Amino acid sequence: MRTKVLVLGANFAGLTAALAVQRELPGEVDVTVVSASDHFLFNPSLIWLPFGKRDRADITFPVAPTLESHDIEFVHAAATGVDPVAKKVTIDDGRELGYDYLVIATGYRNKTDVVPGFAENANTITTLAEAERTGDAWRRYLDDARGATGPREIVIAATQSAGCFGAAYEFLFNTSYQLKKAGLRKEVKLTYVTSEPFLGHFGIGGLPHGEQLLRMFLKKEGIEARLSVGLDHVDDGALVLADGERLPFGFSMVVPPFLGQEFLTTSDGLADDKGYVRVRPTYQSEKYDDVYAVGVAAAVDVPWQTPTPVGIPKTGFPTEVMAHTAADNIVAQIKGETPTHTKEFGDIKAVCVMDAGNNGVVILADKMLPPRKHGVLIPGPQAHLMKLGFEKYFLWKMRNGHVQLP
Numbered sequence: 001m002r003t004k005v006l007v008l009g010a011n012f013a014g015l016t017a018a019l020a021v022q023r024e025l026p027g028e029v030d031v032t033v034v035s036a037s038d039h040f041l042f043n044p045s046l047i048w049l050p051f052g053k054r055d056r057a058d059i060t061f062p063v064a065p066t067l068e069s070h071d072i073e074f075v076h077a078a079a080t081g082v083d084p085v086a087k088k089v090t091i092d093d094g095r096e097l098g099y100d101y102l103v104i105a106t107g108y109r110n111k112t113d114v115v116p117g118f119a120e121n122a123n124t125i126t127t128l129a130e131a132e133r134t135g136d137a138w139r140r141y142l143d144d145a146r147g148a149t150g151p152r153e154i155v156i157a158a159t160q161s162a163g164c165f166g167a168a169y170e171f172l173f174n175t176s177y178q179l180k181k182a183g184l185r186k187e188v189k190l191t192y193v194t195s196e197p198f199l200g201h202f203g204i205g206g207l208p209h210g211e212q213l214l215r216m217f218l219k220k221e222g223i224e225a226r227l228s229v230g231l232d233h234v235d236d237g238a239l240v241l242a243d244g245e246r247l248p249f250g251f252s253m254v255v256p257p258f259l260g261q262e263f264l265t266t267s268d269g270l271a272d273d274k275g276y277v278r279v280r281p282t283y284q285s286e287k288y289d290d291v292y293a294v295g296v297a298a299a300v301d302v303p304w305q306t307p308t309p310v311g312i313p314k315t316g317f318p319t320e321v322m323a324h325t326a327a328d329n330i331v332a333q334i335k336g337e338t339p340t341h342t343k344e345f346g347d348i349k350a351v352c353v354m355d356a357g358n359n360g361v362v363i364l365a366d367k368m369l370p371p372r373k374h375g376v377l378i379p380g381p382q383a384h385l386m387k388l389g390f391e392k393y394f395l396w397k398m399r400n401g402h403v404q405l406p
């Protein structure tokens with residue numbers, strides 16, 4: 001009988017892990033992918049969607065053809081429970097799927113109760129549907145601002161415990177760029193609110209000269225900042241900060257903290273209270289040798305304390321590295337070997353591009369988390385072009401299942 005590998009999730013982590021295992025052991029494994037979404041989403045381009053620079057068709061593709069062309073079964077369903085002792089996953093049509101090896105790659109959901117009023121009054125861009133709603137709000141804002149009928153202030157924020165600061169910065173600078181294009185930049189007060197202790201911390205402790213560079217970017221764009229502060233609540237039309245300051249807005253975008261999926265919290269010994277699966281450096285779960293977790297679904301401890309808590313950004317590059325490490329270990333286990341491949345999150349290289357509209361910053365470091373030997377930020381318009389090129393390349397790579405490529 002063939003070994004059954006079950007993968008939950010079909011985005012960066014799930015697609016990579018499933019295709020990598022299948023590629024190593026064709027004909028020897030039955031790989032099945034179960035995902036709540038039947039489309040791959042290139043989340044990094046959600047920063048452009050509200051401005052009409054992308055729509056959902058540009059940054060998604062259906063995963064079934066990709067998987068089926070690689071002899072992987074696709075089930076469009078949400079997992080609702082894991083029984084790691086019986087080695088079964090329950091899905092939302094009531095079926096139970098058995099496995100020999102399980103890969104949990106179910107990513108994130110927004111912590112919508114992070115502050116009162118977030119769910120009702122805040123726009124965000126962390127999911128496709130919300131980025132589309134933020135696009136509606138942006139268009140309404142532009143109409144009102146042009147007609148001088150509404151408040152003109154804009155606030156972009158990353159709340160306490162948020163980790164996805166790159167997206168907040170990218171959206172901030174893209175907003176500034178779009179305001180310039182609309183001929184409104186000089187008339188609009190644009191403010192960045194962040195839990196980071198200093199500009200350019202990014203949830204990874206900052207990089208050499210990063211703070212000065214980000215300060216320069218903000219000064220050049222005429223953007224005000226409120227640092228090291230959380231939100232108290234979000235009103236209809238104002239962000240109220242933890243220190244009591246009230247920032248009225250005609251348009252805002254707020255990045256919340258992420259959580260793992262709720263169903264994982266109900267399985268004994270699998271996930272922490274945030275729904276993230278506790279893993280070893282092999283990406284096996286701490287408790288079960290045959291259960292792996294990769295990407296955002298894997299727990300990573302924040303290695304520092306800051307006056308206002310900040311989270312860790314689990315970005316695309318480390319997500320792919322985790323998925324490949326888990327795939328290599330599953331292949332080893334299937335061959336009867338010990339799973340020895342390890343790559344701790346903090347030791348994975350940091351490789352990221354921060355877009356700023358028609359400009360940007362390439363971020364490179366030898367390790368995601370300090371202590372590091374090297375780290376560099378390279379600003380310039382080439383960074384914007386790199387992000388455009390990378391989007392096209394990555395969508396092509398994933399759609400065609402070429403997960404062995406960099």
Ligand SMILES: Cc1cc2nc3c(=O)[nH]c(=O)nc-3n(C[C@H](O)[C@H](O)[C@H](O)COP(=O)(O)OP(=O)(O)OC[C@H]3O[C@@H](n4cnc5c(N)ncnc54)[C@H](O)[C@@H]3O)c2cc1C
Binds near residue numbers: 009014046047352
């Ligand atoms: C706005 C934004 C901008 C970003 N920009 C960048 C960037 O510039 N560079 C970068 O490197 N990274 C960026 N990231 C981070 C990047 O998107 C993540 O690293 C990546 O999405 C992680 O992939 P994942 O597969 O672990 O999780 P996800 O992308 O969250 O995918 C989870 C998958 O699991 C599925 N799923 C969820 N629940 C269930 C369930 N119960 N059962 C079955 N399936 C389920 C989902 O449908 C989805 O297919 C950005 C993220 C955001 C939100």
